[in-house]
Amino acid sequence: MSTTNSTDAGSDEFFLLGIPGLEAAHIWISIPICATYIIVLLGNVVVLLVILVEQSLHQPMYLFLSMLAVSDLILSSTTVPKMLLILWFEAGEISFDGCLTQMFFVHAVFALESAILLAMAFDRYVAICDPLRYRAVLTKLLVGRIGVLGMLRSVCIVLPFVFFLKRLPFCGHHVIPHTYCEHMDLAELACADITVIIVYSLTVIFLAIGLDVIFIAVSYVLILRAVFRLTSKDARLKALSTCGSHVCVILTFYIPAFFSVTSHCLGHNVPHQIHIILANLYVMVPPIMNPIIYGVKTQQIWDRILKIFSPPRSVP
Numbered sequence: 001m002s003t004t005n006s007t008d009a010g011s012d013e014f015f016l017l018g019i020p021g022l023e024a025a026h027i028w029i030s031i032p033i034c035a036t037y038i039i040v041l042l043g044n045v046v047v048l049l050v051i052l053v054e055q056s057l058h059q060p061m062y063l064f065l066s067m068l069a070v071s072d073l074i075l076s077s078t079t080v081p082k083m084l085l086i087l088w089f090e091a092g093e094i095s096f097d098g099c100l101t102q103m104f105f106v107h108a109v110f111a112l113e114s115a116i117l118l119a120m121a122f123d124r125y126v127a128i129c130d131p132l133r134y135r136a137v138l139t140k141l142l143v144g145r146i147g148v149l150g151m152l153r154s155v156c157i158v159l160p161f162v163f164f165l166k167r168l169p170f171c172g173h174h175v176i177p178h179t180y181c182e183h184m185d186l187a188e189l190a191c192a193d194i195t196v197i198i199v200y201s202l203t204v205i206f207l208a209i210g211l212d213v214i215f216i217a218v219s220y221v222l223i224l225r226a227v228f229r230l231t232s233k234d235a236r237l238k239a240l241s242t243c244g245s246h247v248c249v250i251l252t253f254y255i256p257a258f259f260s261v262t263s264h265c266l267g268h269n270v271p272h273q274i275h276i277i278l279a280n281l282y283v284m285v286p287p288i289m290n291p292i293i294y295g296v297k298t299q300q301i302w303d304r305i306l307k308i309f310s311p312p313r314s315v316p
Helices: 024-052 060-089 095-128 131-137 141-168 183-187 195-227 233-265 270-295 301-310
Strands: 013-014 094-095
Touching: 013 131, 013 233, 024 195, 024 270, 024 301, 060 094, 060 095, 060 270, 094 095, 094 270, 095 131, 095 141, 095 183, 095 195, 095 270, 141 183, 141 195, 183 195, 233 270, 270 301
Parallel strands: none
Antiparallel strands: 013 094
């Protein structure tokens, strides 16, 4: 293939392979992925509708939850439909601009969800550690500003990846051994030095996402300290139950991402199929678990769901 410079790279076609080495099992792999995507759509749409319809749920915690549901829908819808086309029909063709767009949404939504989880931790901190000032501090205006700042931060973090990749020359093959476009998989196809992208990636991981994790951990340490100082056993159990659902969501979000990043850093020791499976988990596990965890653990949402879907009782 002739050398392709950065000017005409945008017109090139790339090809997503899916999961190399497991082509014979693609159909079987697609079954749980398709089922998961259906559950993601139904679960997150139901949560959004319940929060929208129920006036009593127009509170900061549930507004953050609705942001999380929208983010989950965007993340899964950006990756899974194309993933299924690859697994079902080997339709892995994707333009360079389309690949950049998919990569942008995957990483931007991931950064946004991290910011939302931090905001939810702050919400629980104020609610438990300073409950008398909760309504004064967590106003709808502040919630809206946090959402906007989270989106701006995500865009500012991810746009440099697009800028760096746009300027790279791609003079070799255009085959991406993955089910969706990740920035490192795309960068590794370039016939140029990608040190800047690697350094910037590590900087984002440690200074943006890493700081989110640290602040979330500090928030929950302070929350737990305040909870165990409560004199009422029922109050302690209620606070722990509420925080437990948040901790479950946080773990299902960060753990798959952590293992995906770790497997990328240790790529020479980890089979590429394992890396791809881990990368798929981090875009599919949080979107399916978030509505399940909140639907089961949050009594107000669960009660409203039961009310909507339970058949009306006949009047004698």
